[in-house]
Amino acid sequence: MQTWKMIEKVIDVLMEIMGKIGWILVLYCMIFGVTDVFLRYVLNAPSLWIGTTIQAAMVLMACFGGAYALNHNSFVKLDLFYARFSERKKAICDIITVVYTFLFVGVLVWKGYQAAMLSIKLKQVTPTGVPIPIYPIKTIIPIAGVLVLLVVIKKLVNDILIVMSPKNGEEQ
Amino acid sequence: MSIELITFLYFACLFVGLFLGLPVALGLGGTAVLFAFIFEPRSLLAIPSAFYYTPWNHVLVTVPLFLFMGSLIRFSGIAEAAYDAVYKLIGHIHGGLAMGTVMVCTIFAAITGITPPATITMGQIAYPSMMKYKYKRAIAIGSIGAGGALGALIPPSVPFIFYGLLAKVSIGGLFLGGVLPGLMLASFYIIYIGIRCKLQPHMGPAIPPDEKFSVAEKVRAVVNIWPFLILILVVLGAIWGGVATPAEAAAFGATGACVINLIYRKLTWQVLRDSLETTLKLSGMGLWILIGANVYLNIFNSLGCQELVTSMVLGMPGGQNGILVMMMVIILILGMVMDDWAIIMLCTPLYIPIINELGIDKLWFGVLFIVNIQIAYLTPPFGFVLFWIKSILPSDVTMGDVYKSVGPFIALQVLGLTLVFIFPQIAVWLPNMMR
């Protein structure tokens, strides 16, 4: 139990770091979005790389922001019936549906790794005026998948603990 | 296994997961992976592919930026100023505060691309005030909900951007198309509140006669809303003045909100942190739903289900209007159980080939679509706006109260949808004028 609390803490800290990276990405999009217009409209010297890097920032936001949001339970649920369930019932549902999550995120990691390897092999860059390498971004995708898996496992263990704990039983 | 059965199971599998409380994004992705595994394993590569190409989209950057702008504005206090102006100007007529709520929401809608900012802000400011003056919950909650939903219809609008991207329709044109239907609905709400409270003054009593304001006080109250006007000018002016694209205008709006908070001395570390946190949580979640929906559709196509759906819808009786009505009814029904992102991502790619086949104006269809999406925000049991309202109102307000209060407003939305359907000019007149 003590060990688990520690592991849980480590995962939470990791997700907060992801969150901080996400903040920087949001600010990057804002500041450079305005800069791009300034360069084009005022200086008549449009940048050939800002737009592309903002797109890259959006992919990274999906990578880091996704794990962060999931850890904070911000993923929208259709909790029509679910909201009325007891803690224990909710945990049981979560344990059943985690199969979907493992399938999705598992394939994201597995196929994401293959896609990253292909991208490295092709030395993929953007077909833009200033070519931006794509392969580092594609390499981060399976890593983001692993981060999300950590959150999923954390939630799964907590659900199992709820189901096994007699205090939370519905009968009591 | 027949394609009909596979299609059915594909939808059934998704909904079983969702009803068991699985997050929408994971349900979409998980179902897609399962079916790809069984029927078309090589298409599994579509999963990392969608994870890359979905966010790799310049226009999508509007999502975090408009969210950031809305969050900041919530902390700036300028919404209070706007509400104060309404209170001093029309508080003395029956239902005035609720009508004013709709007006402030309409202005809010003109600077944000999504619904939560107006809903959350007005829920926090207008609701306590209306309760103080003995408004009935039905009017108070309904005006906040319906007003908040306008955020998606009046430009700028993230749902229009999604639709425009998928349907390849000019986003600027769609924005213009949403203006008149949005203003029309806002007037419907105001007229409804006015008549209802005139006939039943206990629904929304006028503020007591002893709370009178001088002309100077009223003028000052109106002048105080200048930051709103500046933001509108910055965002819409940047687009229509030829300075920036919609994506860049969102960056302008967020920067403008920062500057306004700075002027109001509200740009504390705490405010910045809270705003960034909200932005990232909602964007992270939203991007994952988009990715999930793309994965779901890519596999849907790989399995060959698209042709089945297209031929089914095209086979509807009643000709072109029959098909259109059918499409709208499907969105309405989906709207009861899903929300904007999911519906737009699911339906647009399915509908657009049909719309092209029939030669229907994609701009008009887009406006119909988003008016309908707006209804989805309010229709029970599942509506984003409903959940936002529930989450910010005092805990003695039950979900049942919320559901009951939105009924008349949903009826007005359906009336608006019908009018845009019968008179396409409401949607296409303004875009055609600007061409």
Add this chain to the structure above:
Amino acid sequence: MAGADYGPPKKVTKWVFQPCFDSSDAGWGSGLVPWIKAVEEATQGTVKIQLEPAGAITAGSEAFGATAAGMIDGYAGWATVYGGDMPEGMLAFGMAMGAQNYQDAWVAMWGDPKYRIGDIVQKAAHDRNLHWAGWSCQGPNAAFTTFPVHKMEDFKGKKMRAGAPQALFHEAMGGAPVSMNAGDIYTAIKLGTVDGTYWDTGGIDDMAFQEIVKYAIMPGWCPAQHQEIYINLDRWNELTQWQRDRIDDIFMPTYFETSRLHAQGVKHALDVLKKAGGEVITLPAEEVKRIREKVISDVWPKVAAKSEGCAKGVELWKEFLTDMDQM
């Protein structure tokens, strides 16, 4: 090779193709569909191709890599889209102010053994587990502007929406290239955010550009823009020798057939522009030569720098243009 069993196999091979564009693009009806028909006929129905629009199975920008990885069997698109995955494609797409027309382009790429630039592209494709199997010329990728252009200097300081190679060209002209989503171009030109766009001439009416631009500047930055078709190399090798030979047979006839179809599309699009009150400005030969000299010194080296194959190809292109007395 041509043994006793050289002939149509009993087994029917089914392929799924997804290009980087959808059915509204000129490349669909005038390029890819005729090629597919020709393949199915030449192989006597032993190869059947199912065609999906961009976005159906994966995004247009991802389709090239998806074909290399075997997720889909075939791809069609422009090197302006897949150039980041395979820079040698630029040699096939068309160089800035390169070949004047499709006949010339054919000679340089395949027709004359002195150049055979196509072999460089094919080798690059094989290195990426792909086989180059189809080609089509779409006519000029021209400039569509709200300002007249009679000489190179008229581009100076003008903001033009431009993708990668277009941006390099526009910069060389002293202009300011702007990157922008295709869906935003109409509004941006209308409102004056940009002064025009580079675009595939045959496709301007699909984008309703005739409503917002005043001039078509011919022959644009690339007088002969091309689109390529690639097949996953494993799928290609799984065919019988007979099937492969039949598909190789139609490479050249479909090139000329579809290039003629595209040329008609270009003529039609320019008619639409003229009918809407637009003006087509064709730059005089001396001016084209001046611009060519400028881009050969400023833009071509950037293509050559991308890979060894590109460097070799650019040299061959130079040689070809010199021999044609266009330099």
